[in-house]
Amino acid sequence: MPTNPNEQSKNPDLRLINKALAMICGKWRLYIILLLGEQTLRYTQLSELLPGISEKVLAGELKALVALGVMKRKAYAEMPPRVEYKLSKKGRLALPILNQLQEVGQLFN
Amino acid sequence: MPTNPNEQSKNPDLRLINKALAMICGKWRLYIILLLGEQTLRYTQLSELLPGISEKVLAGELKALVALGVMKRKAYAEMPPRVEYKLSKKGRLALPILNQLQEVGQLFN
DNA sequence: CACTATACTATATTTTTGGTAACTGGCTTA
DNA sequence: TAAGCCAGTTACCAAAAATATAGTATAGTG
Numbered sequence: 001m002p003t004n005p006n007e008q009s010k011n012p013d014l015r016l017i018n019k020a021l022a023m024i025c026g027k028w029r030l031y032i033i034l035l036l037g038e039q040t041l042r043y044t045q046l047s048e049l050l051p052g053i054s055e056k057v058l059a060g061e062l063k064a065l066v067a068l069g070v071m072k073r074k075a076y077a078e079m080p081p082r083v084e085y086k087l088s089k090k091g092r093l094a095l096p097i098l099n100q101l102q103e104v105g106q107l108f109n
Numbered sequence: 110m111p112t113n114p115n116e117q118s119k120n121p122d123l124r125l126i127n128k129a130l131a132m133i134c135g136k137w138r139l140y141i142i143l144l145l146g147e148q149t150l151r152y153t154q155l156s157e158l159l160p161g162i163s164e165k166v167l168a169g170e171l172k173a174l175v176a177l178g179v180m181k182r183k184a185y186a187e188m189p190p191r192v193e194y195k196l197s198k199k200g201r202l203a204l205p206i207l208n209q210l211q212e213v214g215q216l217f218n
Numbered sequence: 219c220a221c222t223a224t225a226c227t228a229t230a231t232t233t234t235t236g237g238t239a240a241c242t243g244g245c246t247t248a
Numbered sequence: 249t250a251a252g253c254c255a256g257t258t259a260c261c262a263a264a265a266a267t268a269t270a271g272t273a274t275a276g277t278g
Contacts (some may be wrong), residue, residue: 011144012140012143012144012146012208012211013211013214014140015214016211016214016215016218017139017140017143017210017211017214018214019213019214019215019217019218020210020211020213020214020217021133021134021139021210023213023217024130024133024134025130025133025134025135026134026265026266027265027266028266030126030129030130031121031123031126034121034126035120035121037121042224042225043224043225043226044223044224044225052267053266053267054266054267054268054269055225055226055227055268055269056226056227056228056266056267056268056269057265057266057267058226059225059226059227060265060266068217069217070217075225078224078275079223079224079273079274079275079276080222080223080224080225080274080275080276081223081224081225081226081273081274082224082225083224083225083226090216090217093216094213094216094217097206097209097210097212097213098213099121100206100209101126101129101130101206102121102122102125102126102129103206104128104129104132104203104206104207105122105124105125105126105127105128105129106125106128107199107202107203108128108129108132108177108178108179108199108203109125109128135235135236136235136236151254151255152254152255152256153253153254153255156255162237163236163237163238163239164238164239164255164256164257165236165237165238165239165256165257165258166235166236166237167256168255168256168257169236184255188244188245188246188253188254189244189245189246189252189253189254189255190243190244190245190253190254190255190256191254191255192254192255192256219278220277220278221276221277221278222275222276222277223274223275223276224273224274225272225273226271226272226273227270227271227272227273228269228270228271228272229268229269229270229271230267230268230269230270231266231267231268231269232265232266232267232268233264233265233266233267234263234264234265234266235262235263235264235265236261236262236263236264237260237261237262237263238259238260238261238262239258239259239260240257240258240259241256241257241258241259242255242256242257242258243254243255243256244253244254245252245253245254246251246252246253247250247251247252247253248249248250248251248252
């Protein structure tokens with residue numbers, strides 16, 4: 001009988017968990033994703049929907065989420081500038097699971 | 110026609126989201142919860158399963174998770190001491206959703 | 219020419235998180 | 249008598265995250 005390190009349940013995969021945490025952890029990140037849900041929002045609209053976020057943090061979070069592939073940035077060559085953010089395909093795939101986190105929050109309310 | 114601030118989708122609830130984030134954010138927190146899954150683990154077992162975690166951080170995370178109501182601590186009046194940790198009922202209810210986060214991680218792999 | 223609008227960037231500062239290493243208490247074993 | 253075991257605690261420090269505030273580029277408007 002071979003040694004079985006995982007008795008009854010398969011161990012969680014730390015790498016996958018870290019990938020997921022990278023997307024949602026931080027004071028604003030998950031909220032930005034959920035806000036974006038089905039709609040497209042501009043930088044200024046997002047800053048209005050995130051009460052108290054600083055310009056620097058918002059710009060940084062948007063950049064990070066685009067880099068992670070969760071959302072897409074579309075800039076129009078207009079003046080004054082216009083930039084729109086929306087979820088990527090992967091982001092939309094993850095959305096139902098991320099929305100369920102609100103139910104988890106409700107459990108511990 | 111009355112003004113409808115939420116067009117097509119109900120806005121996410123920042124309070125619930127923060128409750129959920131409090132449980133899972135941090136370098137080790139979610140992993141501890143998933144590890145505990147169905148099994149009961151002792152302090153030393155946990156520290157062995159979390160390679161590189163410091164005593165201080167582990168003790169702090171366990172204390173926080175117990176305070177949040179995710180897990181329970183049971184101490185036996187023996188010598189040497191024995192303390193067991195396992196998920197609370199609420200923790201077990203949240204578990205399926207938290208496990209799905211690994212699928213989210215897989216999407217962005 | 220001054221002024222506005224938008225989407226940022228830069229700089230400095232504060233707060234939070236994570237980490238190291240040493241120490242404790244009470245019993246047991248060598 | 250000393251050393252080990254378990255489940256932590258304590259004091260201290262570094263790095264990361266968040267915040268506050270000011271500045272930039274460009275074009276159009278009056």
